[in-house]
Amino acid sequence: MASSLANSPRPPALHLLLPGLLWPAKAINDLVYDLPLPALSWLLGKGQCHYQPISDSLSWQAAAAGIPSLPAAALRRIAAGRPTEGDWLCLDPISLRVERTQLVLEDPSALNLSPDESAALLADLAPLLAELGELHADQPGEWHLHLANSSNIRTTPLADAIGLNADQLMPQADNVRSWRRILNEAQMILHTHPVNTARSQRGLAPVNSLWPWGEGQLPSPANSAWTSIQADSNMWQGLASHIGAAAQPLPAEFNAQPGSTLVLHHALATATQQVDALSWRQAILTLENTWFAPLVAALQDGRLNEVVLHGHGSGHALTATINRSDRLRFWRKPAPLTALGAPA
DSSP states (O other): OOOSGGGSOOOOEEEEEEETOOEEHHHHHHHHTTOOOHHHHHHHHHSEEEEEEOSOHHHHHHHHHTSSOOOHHHHHHHHTTOOOOSOEEEEEEEOEEEETTEEEEOOGGGTOOOHHHHHHHHHHHHHHHTTTEEEEEEETTEEEEEESSOOOOBOOOHHHHBTSBGGGGOOBOTTHHHHHHHHHHHHHHHHTOHHHHHHHHTTOOOOOEEEEEOOOOOOOGGGOOOSEEEOSOHHHHHHHHHHTOEEEOOOSSOOOOSSEEEEEOOTTHHHHHTTOHHHHHHHHHHHIIIIIHHHHHHHHHTSOSEEEEEEEETTEEEEEEEEGGGGGOTTSOOOOGGGGEEOO
């Protein structure tokens, strides 16, 4: 169902979501003291900045998009052209590594599961999951469980769990014991699975567990403010389809679009999750040239009336709103990059 609002004319505006933009305040000085980022400093200084604590990345992204929630499973199903009736949950294949006395969740994008690997794993795991629901693999690394019964399950978004102790982030639900038992049995099946044996021989990380997340009902499509959504994410592509916005891949650099554009850029996220300062510095320098400087130019020459930067990290979010008229406020000086430190 397309939103009529998505097709109405609007002043050109762009909202840029940057997971991983903020770092702990105690680390930010050493991270940015010598970075040449004049465009980002200009945007932060000219705009109105607001910080707030956040509970998880999905709720933050939903708030930035102006919608009640982002039910990843249902939205990814829309992107895959699959039905979404009933209750759905993401149940993605993941790799856990042993670190001291805990199991740490690796970035699942590094698995690069092939369609054949995914199909072989799903065939052996689906019967085990049948107690909870019907398992589907709409993409090799994106699995979805059609829940047999409505559930009050509450989970941790996969992106928020990367690099953390997985045992402390298990789902909460009335049937949590069933979930723990079945996930433990799935790990036993995966431990000796031929797919993992072959991956080990090729020096690849094993698929040794599953991660439940992304539950929830679809938001109403009637309140969309977006003309287009740019993101390399099936969840966001599904949201665009759901609300009647144009779904576009993330461009290499800013390009002006009519109406209101929502952009999700993950360049900083992995570096922040892995506390990799060098990678973060390189990524934000690239963003300076490909996004921040072009956005300043677009505000100056009238191609954009408004830019809103949304960043998060260390349990906090930053929203910086810059209107075209702010360029004339000479008393607002460029902000120091320490503004990217999350409040303690």
